[in-house]
Amino acid sequence: MMNVIEIKNLTKTYGKSRGISDISFSVEEGEIFGFIGPNGAGKSTTIRTLLSLIYPTSGSATIFGKDTVQFAPEIKKEIGYLPSEVFYYDNMKVKDLLNYSASFYKKDCSKRIKELAEIMDLDLNKKIDDLSLGNKKKVGIVQGLLHEPKLIILDEPTSGLDPLMQQKFFELLEEENRKGATILFSSHILTEVQRLCNRVAIIKEGKIVTVEKISTLKENTYKKFKVETKETLAPYYFNLPGVNKLEVKGNLTSFLFKGNINEVMRKIAEIEITNLWIEEPDLEEIFMHYYEKEA
Amino acid sequence: MNIFLKEMKSHRKSLLFWSIGIFLMVASGMFKYESLSSSGQPMNEMLGGMPKSMLAVLGIGEFDISTATGYYGLLFIYLLLMATIHAAMLGATIIAKEERDKTTEFLFVKPVSRNRIITAKLLAAFSNILILNLVTFVSSLALVRKYSNGEVVTEDIAMTMAGMFILQLLFMVIGSSLAAGKRKSKSAASLATGVLLLTYVISVAIDLNEDIEGLKYITPFKYFEAKSVMFGGGFEPIFVLLSGVLIAALTVATFVFYKKRDLNV
Incomplete structure (x- = not known):
C-alpha cells in the first residue's frame, strides 16, 4: 500500500517553543491516522511543517510521494486542512469566504459547498464576525472539505463543536474516508481518536513515543x-x-x-x-x- | 488574480480616506495661498525678514511663494510625506496582515506558492499607490490652475508627481521588505514609518547645514525635491538610478525573505 504521508527524521527547533525532534512515521493511503499527545507536545508543529508554513530544521517529509517543501503548491491541491483555531478575514460573508477559498482550486465546488453547509447546518449568508466559535469551526470544516481533497489534515478539530455536530462531523469524515480520503487526525482527546482511527502515533515532548494500532493500544492499556x-x-x-x-x-x-x-x-x-x-x-x-x- | 482582487477590495476604504485626505490637503493649502495673496502683503518681503534656518524647517527654502507654482512647491513636501507614509504602511501591512489577522493557516495552505502570493499583494499595493498618486495629480492640477493666472503648470506638476511616485514605490518596498524580513512582522509598519521620518529629518538637517550635503544620497526626500524638479531642470540621473536600484533590490529582498521565513501562526 502506498504511503500518503512519509515523515523521516523530521526535526524543528525554533525560538522558545520546544519544537519536534527526529520524528518519523507514515500514514498509509485510505487510513484514518490519529496523532495524539497533550497540548504543546508538537502536534501542530509537525502539521505546520508538513504544510510548509514552517520549514524543517533537519529531516524531511513527503506527501503523495513528493517533498513537502519543494512541491508545496502542487501537493496542496489535494490537501484539506482544518486548523485548531479558525480565523478568517472579517467583513466577509460565509458564502464569500467559501467562494474565495474555492477559487484557489481549479474545479467547481459550489455544489459541494451547499451539501456540506446543509450537513453541518451552516447559514451561508451570515457575516463571519457574527458567528459563534462553534459556527466558525463549521465554516472551517466546510472550507477544508469543499474541494474534495485526497488528504484531510485536522488539528484538534472538535473544540467548540457541540456533541451533536461532533457526531455529524465524524460521520462526514467517515464518509470521506469511504470515498477514499486519507485522514490525519490530531487530538489530545483519546476517546475521539479511538472512535475514528485505525492507527495512532503518540507524541510527547516533541518525540514520538509509539505508533500503534488502536486495537493493540487498547489491549495494552x-x-x-x-x-x-x-x-x-x-x-x-x-x-x-x-x-x-x-x-x-x-x-x-x-x-x-x-x-x-x-x-x-x-x-x-x-x-x-x-x-x-x-x-x-x-x-x-x-x-x-x-x-x-x-x- | 483572486488574491489581487481580494486585496484591492480590502484596501478600498483606506484608499478612499487617504484620497480624501490628500485632496483636502491640496485644497486647504491652495485656499491659504488665495487668502495670503489677496491680503496684499508682499509675502516675499515678509519671509525675507525671517532667518534662513526657520525657512528651512518650514520647508519654504527658496520658493517664490507669491506665485501659485512656488506656493505649490512648498505644499508638495507635505503631499509627499502623506503619500510616502501611506506607501510605507501599505507595503508593510499588506505583507504582514495575514500573520496579524492569523489568516496564514487559510491562505498559505492553498495550492499557490509564496512567490505568487507576494506578487499579487505587491501588485495590489502598487495599484493603490498609483491611484493615490493620480488623485494627488488631478487635485493639484485642478486647484493650482485655478489660482495660477494662466501660468502653465501641467508639466511642473507632472514632474513632481513622477518623482513622488518613485518615492512612493521606494517606501512601499521598504515597508514590504521589512515585513518580509522581520520575525515579528506586526511591527514592520511602525518601523517603516520610523525609517521614513528619520530620513525626512535628515533631509531637513541638510537644508539647515550645508556641511552635511553628502548625506543627500541616504535620504530619498532629497532625490526629487520640488525646488530642483520644478525650477531646476528636472530629475538628476544619479537619483533616478539610485532609486531604481533600491526599489529593485528591496523587491527582490521581499520575495527572498518571505520565501525563507517560518510563518507565525
Whole structure:
C-alpha cells in the first residue's frame, strides 16, 4: 500500500517553543491516522511543517510521494486542512469566504459547498464576525472539505463543536474516508481518536513515543477499577495477575488492571458490592504506561 | 488574480480616506495661498525678514511663494510625506496582515506558492499607490490652475508627481521588505514609518547645514525635491538610478525573505 504521508527524521527547533525532534512515521493511503499527545507536545508543529508554513530544521517529509517543501503548491491541491483555531478575514460573508477559498482550486465546488453547509447546518449568508466559535469551526470544516481533497489534515478539530455536530462531523469524515480520503487526525482527546482511527502515533515532548494500532493500544492499556463494598475486603482479594496499585481504603477498593477483563468481573460477581466504576485510563496514564515500558 | 482582487477590495476604504485626505490637503493649502495673496502683503518681503534656518524647517527654502507654482512647491513636501507614509504602511501591512489577522493557516495552505502570493499583494499595493498618486495629480492640477493666472503648470506638476511616485514605490518596498524580513512582522509598519521620518529629518538637517550635503544620497526626500524638479531642470540621473536600484533590490529582498521565513501562526 502506498504511503500518503512519509515523515523521516523530521526535526524543528525554533525560538522558545520546544519544537519536534527526529520524528518519523507514515500514514498509509485510505487510513484514518490519529496523532495524539497533550497540548504543546508538537502536534501542530509537525502539521505546520508538513504544510510548509514552517520549514524543517533537519529531516524531511513527503506527501503523495513528493517533498513537502519543494512541491508545496502542487501537493496542496489535494490537501484539506482544518486548523485548531479558525480565523478568517472579517467583513466577509460565509458564502464569500467559501467562494474565495474555492477559487484557489481549479474545479467547481459550489455544489459541494451547499451539501456540506446543509450537513453541518451552516447559514451561508451570515457575516463571519457574527458567528459563534462553534459556527466558525463549521465554516472551517466546510472550507477544508469543499474541494474534495485526497488528504484531510485536522488539528484538534472538535473544540467548540457541540456533541451533536461532533457526531455529524465524524460521520462526514467517515464518509470521506469511504470515498477514499486519507485522514490525519490530531487530538489530545483519546476517546475521539479511538472512535475514528485505525492507527495512532503518540507524541510527547516533541518525540514520538509509539505508533500503534488502536486495537493493540487498547489491549495494552490499563482499566481503572473502583469497587465499593458493604464490608471491607481483604486486601488480597483482588490480588490477580495483571492487577496494579491495589489500594483498600475502608469500603473502597481501587486498582489498575491489564489483561482479560472477565477474570476481574468474575471476582466482582462473587462479592456484595454497592457501587462500581470502571474507567478508561486517560491519556496521561497511557503515557505513563509507555514510559514505564521504556524504562 | 483572486488574491489581487481580494486585496484591492480590502484596501478600498483606506484608499478612499487617504484620497480624501490628500485632496483636502491640496485644497486647504491652495485656499491659504488665495487668502495670503489677496491680503496684499508682499509675502516675499515678509519671509525675507525671517532667518534662513526657520525657512528651512518650514520647508519654504527658496520658493517664490507669491506665485501659485512656488506656493505649490512648498505644499508638495507635505503631499509627499502623506503619500510616502501611506506607501510605507501599505507595503508593510499588506505583507504582514495575514500573520496579524492569523489568516496564514487559510491562505498559505492553498495550492499557490509564496512567490505568487507576494506578487499579487505587491501588485495590489502598487495599484493603490498609483491611484493615490493620480488623485494627488488631478487635485493639484485642478486647484493650482485655478489660482495660477494662466501660468502653465501641467508639466511642473507632472514632474513632481513622477518623482513622488518613485518615492512612493521606494517606501512601499521598504515597508514590504521589512515585513518580509522581520520575525515579528506586526511591527514592520511602525518601523517603516520610523525609517521614513528619520530620513525626512535628515533631509531637513541638510537644508539647515550645508556641511552635511553628502548625506543627500541616504535620504530619498532629497532625490526629487520640488525646488530642483520644478525650477531646476528636472530629475538628476544619479537619483533616478539610485532609486531604481533600491526599489529593485528591496523587491527582490521581499520575495527572498518571505520565501525563507517560518510563518507565525
